[in-house]
Amino acid sequence: MSAQKNIELAKRYIELSNKHDLRHIETLFMGNATYNSDFLGEFNGSVAIREMMQKFFTRYPDAHWEVTDYRPIDNDGVEFDFLMTATDAAADELVNRHGRESVYFEYDGLISRIVVKKVDEPSEDAESSVPTQI
Numbered sequence: 080m081s082a083q084k085n086i087e088l089a090k091r092y093i094e095l096s097n098k099h100d101l102r103h104i105e106t107l108f109m110g111n112a113t114y115n116s117d118f119l120g121e122f123n124g125s126v127a128i129r130e131m132m133q134k135f136f137t138r139y140p141d142a143h144w145e146v147t148d149y150r151p152i153d154n155d156g157v158e159f160d161f162l163m164t165a166t167d168a169a170a171d172e173l174v175n176r177h178g179r180e181s182v183y184f185e186y187d188g189l190i191s192r193i194v195v196k197k198v199d200e201p202s203e204d205a206e207s208s209v210p211t212q213i
Contacts, residue, residue, distance in 0.1 A: 082151035
């Protein structure tokens with residue numbers, strides 16, 4: 080699959096995530112997909128990933144990801160930096176998380192693996208990026 084097609088698929092994944100559309104998000108994953116996050120832990124299989132996302136959206140009912148850049152990586156992946164903003168319903172606190180996510184696709188366009196890493200908050204001196212519209 081082309082790098083541009085993978086970027087389009089990654090944008091779709093973020094669009095559905097921002098809508099909290101678990102029914103459609105679930106169809107994006109292979110049955111044996113893996114999800115490894117510095118924030119949330121490791122999840123193996125689409126059922127475990129769906130359960131994690133259900134709990135996540137319950138805890139963060141207004142979660143929203145702002146993506147600054149989609150970049151092709153390896154032969155089958157897309158990497159992007161994000162700022163996730165949300166209200167932690169359990170603690171009634173605002174949350175801002177900066178991270179870098181890598182999404183890997185199989186030849187049929189399904190997600191095989193996601194890796195989410197914590198990154199330091201960008202400094203105000205850093206060169207600013209224009210957010211990519213999704």
